[in-house]
Amino acid sequence: TAHATDYAVSPKLPVNLKARLFANENPFGPSPAAKKAIMDAVTTSYQYPMRMIPELEAKICAHEGITPDMLMISSGSSPLLLGTAVSLLGSGGNIVTAETTYDDLPTRCEKVKAQWIKVPLTKDYTHDLDAMEKAITTDTKVVYICNPNNPTGTIVDADKLKAFCERVSQKVTVFVDEAYIDYLPDAGAVTMIRGVKQGQNIIVARTFSKVYGLAGLRIGYIVAPPAIIARLQPNTSCSWAALSAPAISGALASYQDKTYIQDTVKKTIESRQFLYDTLKAEGYSYIPSHANFVMFPLKMDGERFQEEMMKRGVGLRNWKMNNAHWCRISIGRMDEMQAFAAAFKELS
Ligand code: PLP
Numbered sequence: 008t009a010h011a012t013d014y015a016v017s018p019k020l021p022v023n024l025k026a027r028l029f030a031n032e033n034p035f036g037p038s039p040a041a042k043k044a045i046m047d048a049v050t051t052s053y054q055y056p057m058r059m060i061p062e063l064e065a066k067i068c069a070h071e072g073i074t075p076d077m078l079m080i081s082s083g084s085s086p087l088l089l090g091t092a093v094s095l096l097g098s099g100g101n102i103v104t105a106e107t108t109y110d111d112l113p114t115r116c117e118k119v120k121a122q123w124i125k126v127p128l129t130k131d132y133t134h135d136l137d138a139m140e141k142a143i144t145t146d147t148k149v150v151y152i153c154n155p156n157n158p159t160g161t162i163v164d165a166d167k168l169k170a171f172c173e174r175v176s177q178k179v180t181v182f183v184d185e186a187y188i189d190y191l192p193d194a195g196a197v198t199m200i201r202g203v204k205q206g207q208n209i210i211v212a213r214t215f216s217k218v219y220g221l222a223g224l225r226i227g228y229i230v231a232p233p234a235i236i237a238r239l240q241p242n243t244s245c246s247w248a249a250l251s252a253p254a255i256s257g258a259l260a261s262y263q264d265k266t267y268i269q270d271t272v273k274k275t276i277e278s279r280q281f282l283y284d285t286l287k288a289e290g291y292s293y294i295p296s297h298a299n300f301v302m303f304p305l306k307m308d309g310e311r312f313q314e315e316m317m318k319r320g321v322g323l324r325n326w327k328m329n330n331a332h333w334c335r336i337s338i339g340r341m342d343e344m345q346a347f348a349a350a351f352k353e354l355s
Contacts, residue, residue: 025320026343031157031187031300033220034339035274037257038267041221044260048253056252063259067228070263071200076233079240082249084186084214084227088112090243091149091210091229095180096121097242100148105134107328109157109184112149121148127329132159132294132302136171143179150175153184155191158326158335160296165197172199176208180235183211186227187298189218190272200230210235215258217299218271224254275299278338285348289355305332312354319350 020029027034037045064075081087092115096102102116106125113123124147126139134152143150152171155162172181183199191197202209214227231239261267279301286293286303293303305312309325309332316323326333336347 020322021317021320023320024322025346026339027322028337028339028343028347029322029324030222031217031298031337032222033218033271033275033299034343035220035271037220037224038261038264040264040267041219041257041261044256045224045253048256052252054252055247056250056255057247059252059255059259060246060250063255063262066259066262071204071230073200073204073230074233076236077203077230078228079231079236079243080226080228080246080250081243082225082227082251082254083216083222084184084212084229085111086243086249087212087227087229087239088184089115090239091182092116092119092121093242094239095148100146101144102149102151103139103142103147104151105139105153105156107158107326108134108151108153109186112151112182112184116149122146128156128159128161131161132156133161134163136163136167140171140175143175147179149180149182151182151184153186154197155187155296155298157187157298158300158324158333159294159302160298160300161294162191162197162297168199169202172202172207172209176202179208181207181209183209185211186214186217188213189268190275190298203230203232206232208232208235215254215261218268219258219261220271221254221257221261224251224257226250226254226258274340275338278341278344281341281344282336282338282347285344285351289351291355299338300335301338302326302328302333302335305334306355308332309334315354316347316350319346319353321347321350323347 088111096116097119101122101124102113103124104113124142126142129135188194200211210229210231212229216222313325323336
């Protein structure tokens with residue numbers, strides 16, 4: 008499969024799209040407080056950002072009830088996924104993931120010559136935790152769970168995942184990618200950071216790229232037991248070497264800003280409902296989503312659909328899943344969803 012970001016960085020992608028719905032970004036942008044903090048940080052950005060890093064660490068640690076040795080911040084969560092691949096699978100072994108899920112970590116693992124074991128999703132497109140547990144071999148180093156899952160937008164039952172982590176983390180490291188968790192009504196009740204705090208062998212990844220709207224600034228982090236953080240350190244550019252002052256300032260100004268998060272989620276849900284209504288009206292089904300993107304089955308070739316939509320100024324992604332053609336559409340502003348609807352009606 009193509010790497011997740013291939014399409015997003017494709018030189019063929021026009022810059023002046025009517026609707027930019029291919030990268031699961033938050034089109035409502037950074038919070039007003041974050042924008043101001045970012046602008047202020049530009050003035051002082053001739054300085055290295057050392058002083059600001061402990062400030063952000065302290066904020067995250069206080070909110071999550073963890074210590075700084077359980078935290079690693081980098082320029083997005085992507086470098087930390089790469090660091091995990093190199094550190095935990097660099098000398099071989101395998102990673103178990105769902106099929107279909109976010110493929111960045113397993114793709115990196117394959118690049119360092121580890122094996123990728125894929126376990127089909129259930130009938131309702133969620134992680135099949137029982138089957139994933141059974142797929143673990145003596146060579147397995149990491150099991151990857153993306154919750155909510157990209158690209159299906161589905162979630163796993165929190166109690167089931169908790170029990171899974173408790174059991175499985177005794178054998179292998181469980182990597183829980185919570186990039187989209189802030190779109191859930193109660194992220195605090197669902198996060199597996201609780202397991203990390205109990206000393207379980209879990210890595211939880213978080214990012215400021217999604218609900219916080221800072222994808223272009225590049226900042227994210229992982230929470231893991233100190234021993235895992237220490238293992239990742241030699242292979243991951245983190246702290247002052249990876250972080251820009253505007254990125255840290257934007258993160259500091261918006262982290263856990265409940266009003267801003269609720270507002271973003273509310274607008275996302277409105278646009279998502281508009282999309283559902285559009286799809287229903289055109290006779291299409293979809294996978295109900297818990298995140299800022301939706302998968303729906305196509306009635307034509309996926310590549311062609313993507314191209315035809317692109318010609319109409321709408322960027323989105325096609326996917327092959329269970330040998331069928333699907334579209335993954337990110338949730339945009341209402342004007343973007345309307346642009347999608349207009350173009351879609353021409354094609355369907
Ligand atoms: N994890 C998941 C599930 C994602 O969908 C993405 C980006 O789309 C990332 C991680 C990486 O995001 P970033 O490097 O911007 O934190």
